Amino acid sequence: MMDFIGTANPGFAPYAMDELKRKHPEVAVSGIAPGETFRIGCPSRTPDEWLRELRRDEPIFLRHLFPVEAESALGEDADSIAETMIGFAASCADRVRGATVAVQVRKSQDSPFPFGSAEGRDLMRPALEAAGAEVAARDTRWILSVYASKKSLYMGLSAPEDNLSDWPGGAVRFRREEGLISRAAFKLLEAERTFGLPLGRFSRALDLGAAPGGWTSVLLERGLHVTAVDPAEMADSLAGHPGLAHLRRNAAELSFPPGAFDLLVSDMSWDPRHTCRIVSGLAPALVPGGSAIVTLKLMHRKPLQTISQLAEEYAKTFDIRRIKQLFHNREEVTMWLKRRA
Ligand SMILES: C[S@@+](CC[C@H](N)C(=O)[O-])C[C@H]1O[C@@H](n2cnc3c(N)ncnc32)[C@H](O)[C@@H]1O
CATH class of the missing domain: 3.40.50.150 (Vaccinia Virus protein VP39)
Structure with a gap:
């Protein structure tokens, strides 16, 4: 069993979950942050096979996903949350050695997670660099994803193509150029x-x-x-x-x-x-x-x-x-x- 965190546009998670259930009746889905993120449980086949199938016929509403390789309850204490994050980064050493890694840290609106995305990345950076990895923002070999919900912290390391999008949560950002006529x-x-x-x-x-x-x-x-x-x-x-x-x-x-x-x-x-x-x-x-x-x-x-x-x-x-x-x-x-x- 491998679980994933899935993200859809605000308000569209129920449709993303519905679509996944229709196309892949074998997966289990359950909401995490209302309307936006949810958990996908992939029981029967190997995740690689399932991800290949997902990419071949990409769902309409699922914007982004990442594998849950570590999950812990989100306590109140910022130091212990930081320790958990650093521990996970260190556990990725063998996979990221000599490679580039983007660290993408997100949280739900109702999460007590105490760090901003840059702060979270900077916490994990030394452990990744100690393993011989280079931390970069884009076009990397790996993405280390961190998502904090109201109660839990989820983390996973994956190849960008397996996330459907290499942007954090699939939130594609373009530079707002001078004189842009309309959004x-x-x-x-x-x-x-x-x-x-x-x-x-x-x-x-x-x-x-x-x-x-x-x-x-x-x-x-x-x-x-x-x-x-x-x-x-x-x-x-x-x-x-x-x-x-x-x-x-x-x-x-x-x-x-x-x-x-x-x-x-x-x-x-x-x-x-x-x-x-x-x-x-x-x-x-x-x-x-x-x-x-x-x-x-x-x-x-x-x-x-x-x-x-x-x-x-x-x-x-x-x-x-x-x-x-x-x-x-x-x-x-x-x-x-x-x-x-
Ligand atoms: C969301 S705006 C388009 C924004 C535009 N794509 C942009 O990038 O600036 C929708 C436009 O569709 C136009 N529209 C609606 N029905 C139309 C029709 N039958 N024929 C031509 N234009 C139509 C409206 O006048 C409106 O300006």
Whole structure:
């Protein structure tokens, strides 16, 4: 039996647990911090096999996981908590020798854990360095995860790919650049990274529901020509950009010549069924094999049911490559689709 700590976006842990139970009936799941973290018990198969299967068909709502290799009750005394953490770091010596390690320390909101994430990392650093490891923030061979809940401390060492995300708890952070038009831009940047889909590979994009222009600005920066569709105004900073055409129209009323675009993106604030009808109706404007990145708004409906019904609809026109709730998604998930050739 190997246990894992799983994390989902705030409020989505029940759906992440439900999804896991449906896909992997053999695992046991139970909540830890309401709405966000939970425990996954993997009884029957070896964890490696299960992790491979999980990565092959990645769940929508599970954002991050790490193995529980050490677990202890969280006492009041900061010194003894520090001692437990240092002891675990020292116990990893044989595995981390000569390798790079990221130390990721998180806690639930209701946890009495007394250390911040940098403080926690610095506590464990000497034990790791004494073992000949180099502690770094990113692109490491190993991740040492520490998670403190209200009552317990969980720790484990794993390869980044086995955590589904190499960010602490899957919380992807982008530097907030000067002049960023909207936070929505982070969604597209995260989709690019998560789906391994470099946007600079495309040349002509159709952006539906584009205003105020966060996604459009990312696409323009990557050198694409963008047709932005939105009745609302685009940001002033985009006015007169030579790569941009803004159509102040309802996307449902438009059509384009076949194969006019090699990328379609849609972030329309709209009932997901309408969005699906609009995006599917505009599919012929995409070259065969062209990609679409579409946010699917969940609108407080049963998320798993909404997603499976809409996936069926989208699948009439597109191959569905990935559906994932990204860290930057709120009441929505992001789909990567490819127009069927
Ligand atoms: C969440 S905002 C998009 C943010 C944008 N992706 C960004 O990065 O700045 C949603 C937009 O969808 C637009 N929208 C909703 N329904 C639409 C439709 N039928 N056709 C075109 N735009 C639509 C709204 O006007 C709104 O500006």
